[in-house]
Amino acid sequence: xxxxxxxxxxxxxxxxxxxxxxxxxxxxxxxxxxxxxxxxxxxxxxxxxxxxxxxxxxxxxxxxxxxxxxxxxxxxxxxxxxxxxxxxxxxxxxxxxxxxxxxxxxxxxxxxxxxxxxxxxxxxxxxxxxxxxxxxxxxxxxxxxxxxxxxxxxxxxxxxxxxxxxxxxxxxxxxxxxxxxxxxxxxxxxxxxxxxxxxxxxxxxxxxxxxxxxxxxxxxxxxxxxxxxxxxxxxxxxxxxxxxxxxxxxxxxxxxxxxxxxxxxxxxxxxxxxxxxxx
Amino acid sequence: xxxxxxxxxxxxxxxxxxxxxxxxxxxxxxxxxxxxxxxxxxxxxxxxxxxxxxxxxxxxxxxxxxxxxxxxxxxxxxxxxxxxxxxxxxxxxxxxxxxxxxxxxxxxxxxxxxxxxxxxxxxxxxxxxxxxxxxxxxxxxxxxxxxxxxxxxxxxxxxxxxxxxxxxxxxxxxxxxxxxxxxxxxxxxxxxxxxxxxxxxxxxxxxxxxxxxxxxxxxxxxxxxxxxxxxxxxxxxxxxxxxxxxxxxxxxxxxxxxxxxxxxxxxxxxxxxxxxxxxxxxxxxxxxxxxxxxxxxxxxxxxxxxxxxxxxxxxxxxxxxxxxxxxxxxxxxxxxxxxx
Numbered sequence: 001x002x003x004x005x006x007x008x009x010x011x012x013x014x015x016x017x018x019x020x021x022x023x024x025x026x027x028x029x030x031x032x033x034x035x036x037x038x039x040x041x042x043x044x045x046x047x048x049x050x051x052x053x054x055x056x057x058x059x060x061x062x063x064x065x066x067x068x069x070x071x072x073x074x075x076x077x078x079x080x081x082x083x084x085x086x087x088x089x090x091x092x093x094x095x096x097x098x099x100x101x102x103x104x105x106x107x108x109x110x111x112x113x114x115x116x117x118x119x120x121x122x123x124x125x126x127x128x129x130x131x132x133x134x135x136x137x138x139x140x141x142x143x144x145x146x147x148x149x150x151x152x153x154x155x156x157x158x159x160x161x162x163x164x165x166x167x168x169x170x171x172x173x174x175x176x177x178x179x180x181x182x183x184x185x186x187x188x189x190x191x192x193x194x195x196x197x198x199x200x201x202x203x204x205x206x207x208x209x210x211x212x213x214x215x216x217x218x219x220x221x222x223x224x225x226x227x228x229x230x231x232x233x234x235x236x237x238x239x240x241x242x243x244x245x246x247x248x249x250x251x252x253x254x255x256x257x258x259x260x261x262x263x264x265x266x267x268x269x270x271x272x273x274x275x276x277x278x279x
Numbered sequence: 280x281x282x283x284x285x286x287x288x289x290x291x292x293x294x295x296x297x298x299x300x301x302x303x304x305x306x307x308x309x310x311x312x313x314x315x316x317x318x319x320x321x322x323x324x325x326x327x328x329x330x331x332x333x334x335x336x337x338x339x340x341x342x343x344x345x346x347x348x349x350x351x352x353x354x355x356x357x358x359x360x361x362x363x364x365x366x367x368x369x370x371x372x373x374x375x376x377x378x379x380x381x382x383x384x385x386x387x388x389x390x391x392x393x394x395x396x397x398x399x400x401x402x403x404x405x406x407x408x409x410x411x412x413x414x415x416x417x418x419x420x421x422x423x424x425x426x427x428x429x430x431x432x433x434x435x436x437x438x439x440x441x442x443x444x445x446x447x448x449x450x451x452x453x454x455x456x457x458x459x460x461x462x463x464x465x466x467x468x469x470x471x472x473x474x475x476x477x478x479x480x481x482x483x484x485x486x487x488x489x490x491x492x493x494x495x496x497x498x499x500x501x502x503x504x505x506x507x508x509x510x511x512x513x514x515x516x517x518x519x520x521x522x523x524x525x526x527x528x529x530x531x532x533x534x535x536x537x538x539x540x541x542x543x544x545x546x547x548x549x550x551x552x553x554x555x556x557x558x559x560x561x562x563x564x565x566x567x568x569x570x571x572x573x574x575x576x577x578x579x580x581x582x583x584x585x586x587x588x589x590x591x592x593x594x595x596x597x598x599x600x601x602x603x604x605x606x607x608x609x610x611x612x613x614x615x616x617x618x619x
Contacts, residue, residue, distance in 0.1 A: 004393050005346055005533075006361055011354070053349035053356035053544065054537040080560035094355030242559045244533045247393035250549070251530030251579075252557050255565075256503075257586035262393075276503045278565050278575075 004247050007051035007096025008036040012089050013071055020156030023078040024122055025087060026063060028071045029097055040097070042066055044129035045105035045238065045266050049246050050074060050086060051096030058082035059243040059261070062100065063125040065132035067139070072097070075125040075159060101246040102265050105130050105210060106236065114144035116202045118221060120193050120213025121152050124159050126238060127212050131167070140172060147174040147202050151193040151217075155179050155186045176200050194220035204229040210236045222269070232269035239265045239279055255279045280456060282467035283448040290439070290446060293461050294324045294371045302368040304338050304405075306331055315370070329416035330374050330596060334526035336384065338370050339401045343547040346397060346533070351540035359541075365400035369458070372410040376422045376594040378434030380526030381407065386588040387529055397546070406454050409435035413478050414485065419597030421488040421610060427594055429486060430479035442474045490610045491617040492581060492591050498616055499582040503574070507619050511577075511612055512569040514605040519550035521599035521609070527580070527592045530556070551575045577612060 010029035018024045027050075031037045042048075042062055049057040058080065064073035078087040089095070105126070115134065119127045127150075134143050148167070152158045158177065168175050178189040178196045189196065193213065202209070209225050211218060218237065225235055241253035241260040248262030256276045258264065267275075285293070297303045298318040305324035306313045312332035313325055345362045381402065388398035412420075412429035422429060432438040436455030439446045447467055450456040522528040532549040536542055549556060552572050558564040566572050584592035593609075600608050 003361055003363065003396050005395075005397075006358065009357065053358070054535050054542050056535050057533065083560075089355075092354065094352065094357055096358070240559070241565065242557050244531070247395075248390070249387060249393070249395055249529070249531075250533070251551065252549070254575075254579075254583065256578075257583040278503075278571065 002039065004098070005245070007049065007057075007098045008040060009033065010072075010095060010097045012091055012093045012095065015089070015091055018075060018159045018161075023087070024075060024157075024159065025078075026073055026075045026159075027086065027089075028064075028073045029095075030071050032094070037070070037072075040072060040100060042072070042100035043104035043107060044133045045126050046100040046102050047126075047246075047265065048072070048074065048097050048099035048101060049243075050076070050082065051098055052082055052085050052089075053096065055085040056082045057098070057244070058086075059101070059246055061126040061129075061238070061265075063128055065129045065136065067133055067136035075122070075128075077122055098246060102261055103263065105266055107133075110134075110208055110210075111142045112144065112206075114203070114205070114207040115146045116207055116209040117146070117148045117150070118193060118197060118209060118211040118213070119148075119150045120217035120221075121157065122159070123212040123214065124150055127210065128160055128163070130210065131173075132163075135167075135170070135173065144206060145174065146172070147176070147200060149176045149178070149193060149196050149200055151178040151180065151191075151196065153180045155183055155188075174200075192220070193217050194224050197221055197224045198227075201228060204231075204234070208234045208236060212238055232273060235269040236266060237269070237272075239267060241279060280450045281459065282450070282472065283459075283462050284445045284465045284467045284471055285448055285463050287441065287444060287446060289463070290326050290372075291324050294318060297369055297371070297458070297461055302366055303371050304335065304368065305371040315373070318371070324371065326372050326410060330377075330598075332598075333524060334380065334596065334598065335370060335373050335377050336380060336526050336529075338368070338405060339381065339398050340384065340388075340529065340531075340548075343545055344397060345543045345545050347544045349535075349537075349542050349544065356537075356542070362543075363396045363400055365404045368401070368405040369408060370405055371408045372439070373407060374412055374416070374596070375409050375429060375431040375433065375435070375438075376420070376427050376596040377526050378407055378409045379422070379427045379431070379594045380596075381434045383527050383584070383588075383590055383592055383594070384529055386590065406436045406458055407434060408437040408439060408455070408458075411438060411440040411479070411482070413441045413482055415482065415487075417597055417601065419488060419600045419610075420486055420595060421490050421597060422595035423483060423486045424488075424490045424492045425591050425593045425595045428479065429482040430475070440475045440478065442471055442478060445471070447471050447475045488597070488610060490595075490613045492593065492613060495581055495613055495616050496585055498619060499578060502616075502619060503578075505619055507616060508570050508574045511607075511615075512573040515552070515569050515573060515607055516605060517552050517554065517569055517572070518604060519552045520602050520604065521607075522550040522552055522576070523548065524598040524602055526594055526596055526598075551579070573612075577609075577616070581613065
């Protein structure tokens, strides 16, 4: 039996600086012991505890898709002790990874439905995992239309720019990338995410909206989807809370009787309605 | 299972005899307090105690414990060892309320999906010997309101009950029976059993402090936003004494300590009473004031634990009542909530 508190040893295989401000990077990890990769079998929407001995641990959503074999990726903003230490690491460094933790995007529920992905800023990471999962090979057939609405404050803050360009080329993805304010080189759309959602106006028929973003974006985006007729069962989001153990024991990430680490982080609005508003 | 009788004065000797062979946690006088400590040679256990100052949860869930060790390598910090071994031990003479707490903590630490080996290993390797409260130790005891009794074998492998001159020794589990050889050959008769039942009944009736612990559950279900929450925490100092002494509080922190090239990852008790407990790196804190923290403490014990495990996370030991520096009495809080 694996002790759930002990991290798998991983090597920092690749570091990609995602944004102009250089404080958001994607870290690609390879498992030191190849057999650990199979144990780290995950589903989009789950998270891991990035573990740096001597500094501590930080819970971060998994940004890669399980269809990407041989590694696992996390996109991390430099913010506290652990993420700052992570940002100072170099390729080839040894560290630790725990998990996968939490529930996931409800893939079975999403199958056969039209999917609307709405992401804002840095909160696009586990949505990226979901998109890459849904468009991989035969997986694509299991889902209806896929509409992506993704926004950042400015072009320099968009994550996964190469991937966004690749996705734009596909005819089975309806891509809508927007920035609050463009710059001289920006040829794309300008406008806030809620406004773009209103313009794109995805149909509620057989549709599920998966929404992740800063609180202000969520606040103004939800009414748009209510107006479009989406039910609370069909609006799904992911919560963040301070966490330590990640397995529902240390007692700090509960919202009502639910632990965000173990029972979440993914909840539908219908489920959130039943919980207290303490998050 | 079998029952025996031992002379009252033999008890300390039995504990000391066991301590020659393995780790025995026993109540020992420390200045003005009684605490459960590993029994050392030439130290007298003190079984005439009321209850220990601290809950004995630290036997399974230490205040601070090393989870793993790490060291510097050319590539980075690497794990050197997991520290989750537990030697055979006996927890000798705990009160039934505290033994009850172990059953509650098992529900959390020993779940089907995620097993907490640090807790479980110690728990599996430790035999719990409970010492009945033949008279309620304190006026603040309210075990009978939270599914406990002063003479109860819940959570115990062996139960000792003072029946006047003798202890009735009841072996409750096979684990307890393995220690039978330490308790002499004197088999208990039906009269001893009857005497114990009579004592148990009297002791139960003597618990005069009662709280509507079950009755508040449906009220808590529907009153997360009730104005009463703004009236409870006013004098709370956020010192965390209540959670520190509580037999069922299990919240913890995980942190790293390094010195030179080596270090340890430790876990230590944490408390929902502390502002930083839920504060996120961004600065956002879902529980912004002591009001929310007190609500969390009450909800966790009397609603959330019931929702998740079907049991109230309080054993009625009254430690939080006795030791709160500002006399914030959870019995009154529950009473007040029951009236809204």
